[in-house]
Every structure is written in structure tokens, then in C-alpha cells.
Amino acid sequence: MRARTEDLLKIRDGEPMDGAMRGRLITDRENLREVARIARVAEDLRRLPDVEPPPGVWARVAAEATASRRPRDGRRIVRYAGALAASFLAGALLIVLIGEPREPTGGGAPERAPSAARQIDYAPLVEESVRLERLLLQLDRGPHLMNAGTAGTIADLEDHIVLLDEQLTYAEARDADPRYQQALWRERVDVMNALLHVRYAHSRHVAD
């Protein structure tokens, strides 16, 4: 019985096929020789020697890998510089809008009552931020394999914290409105929390 190559390949690869048909095919010596032949061709294909790549490709790979990193870093710098400038602008605007405490214009003793802004106490947020920093330090920072998504998220959160610290320094130097500083500290606590969660989830994944 003349067999179809597709059926002989099924026999070669041990794929399921009708038992009766398989029985008929393998009782034919010519079919068996053909199965052996196509198995040998596959074996020969696997044994073909490797081909040496032409010289000079590595130089192009190295150049492209370096070049593709540079613009990405550049974009990141531009992104954060932009965000920093926007934040400072927003902060400055807030300072202007809120304004410094004004001298009472009415008559009488100019007893300067502390404004609501001056009463804002953001110390608990500072303490919380310090506590989160301590927790982060307790997490194992060993050299673990990390997928690009997690590494990117961590890098972005850390960059965000750096950005907030820059703004806080600026705000303190300008003796900015406490409400603005409080908002910055609250944001810092939120970002620290997010970073802690990501780092903790990753350390759990590594431990598993």
C-alpha cells in the first residue's frame, strides 16, 4: 500500500493515528524504509554544522545597544526635569495664590493671629515617611533577578521620591506655605507606601 508522506511522518513522530491504518502501513517494508529515510533527513538537518557569522556584527550590536540606552535615559531626564519644573511652578503659584499672612488693615492693636496655614502641622507625615524609609531598609536588597516591569516601576517610584525631595528642599528654602509642604509630605508618604508594597511583593516572589 502506497502511503502518504503525511501519514509516514505521523508514524515517525509517534503522532496518534487510526490503529488499523497504522497496522497496514507498518507491515509494508517500503513504508518502513521511507519512514527511516525521513527520520534520517531530520537527523541530518539537526547535525548540520553552525555557520560562523561575518565579522563586524558585534561592533554594530554594541553601538546600537549603547545608542538605544542613551536616548531612553535622555527621555527620562527630560521627563523628570519637566515634571520638576512644573511642580516648582505649581508650588510657586500656590504660594502666590495663598499669599503670605497679611497685616491686619483695621485699626487697633496689630496683634498678629496665626493664620490657619501656619497652624498646619505636618510632623506626623514626616514621622511616617521616616518609618517607611526604615521599613524599606529592612527589606532584602540582594541582587535578585527582576523582570523589567517591576524594575521599571521601582525606578519610577524612586525617581518620584527624588523629585519630591527636591521640591521639599525648595519649599523649605522659600519658607513656602505649610499647606504646600504638607501636600508634598503626604505625597511622599503615598509614594513611599507604593514603593514598599512593590518591593515587598517582589521579595515575597523571590522567597517563593
Place this chain on the structure above:
Amino acid sequence: MDAHARLYETFAPMVYTVARRILASKTLAEDILQETFVEVIRKAGTWRGDAEFGFWVRRIAVNKCLMHLRSSWVTRRIDIDAEPPSPAPGAAEDGVALERALIALSETARVVVLLHDVEGYTHEEIGRLMGRTTSFSKSQLARAHERLRDLLNDEPTDCEPLLCEPVLKIC
């Protein structure tokens, strides 16, 4: 870059060979070699160690080859510089003939036979990768072997025990 250079040294011949055989083009194989290693360097951090590194690199190279084949302008380029690789010193004549026969196959048949018989992809995977059905992959593999038989002018050989052992239990 030292570690990357060593990676390249180790795996470049394998990547180039895979690409050269699938695409049947020196120029495109060079492109694939370059693209594959740029991606390997970029994504080395994402390799999770659940597969052999060489296997991971090989899969990237194969995927890149298939992407190239899907673009029509690349298909036209293949026809221009298709030629078998120069035989390695001391290479068997059979090997040279097989390389030539591979080049003479239709692009689809060549890709299917290489993916299935050399790279170990299943028909389901090949069908999915090529946007076709499982049966399409099976029929292309059969066609490839029929054409290779004609090109190599192979006479069926006696059943060799070494080959028959894993393939046919009845030998």
C-alpha cells in the same frame, strides 16, 4: 559590555545559523543576528532562568526571522541573495547537498521543516506562529520531505536499527 561580548561570542554562531537557514539570506541573517543581540542585551534582566539561556536566545531569533518573513519587502530581498552557506572546512558532502536542497525548497516548506524537525516546534505552534492551521503545517512538512527526497535523489534505505529504535518500536 564584556559580559555581553562573551554572550555574543557564545551564541552568535547559533543565532546566525538559525537565521541563515530559515531566511536563506546572508544579509537578512546578519540583520537578525544584530536585532537578536540588541534585544537579548535589552531584555537580559527579564530572563527568569526558567529556561536554558541558549533556548531563550534561540526563540528570540526564530521569532525575529518569522517577523521578517511576514514583511513583504523582505521576501523580495530573499530572492536576490539566496545562496547556501559556504561549507565549513571538512564538511560532509551530504551536508552541502542538504544545505542546497533547503535553499531550493519553497519558503514556507523550508520554514516548516526547520521549525518542526530542527527547532522542535509542534504543528500547533507552527500553525499559530505562521497564522495558519495545524493541518497546514502538517501538509507543508510532508511537502518539504517529498521535495527534499527529490532534490537529494534519496533512495529509501534499509531500516537502520539506530534510527528505528526511538522512532519505530517495531524495528
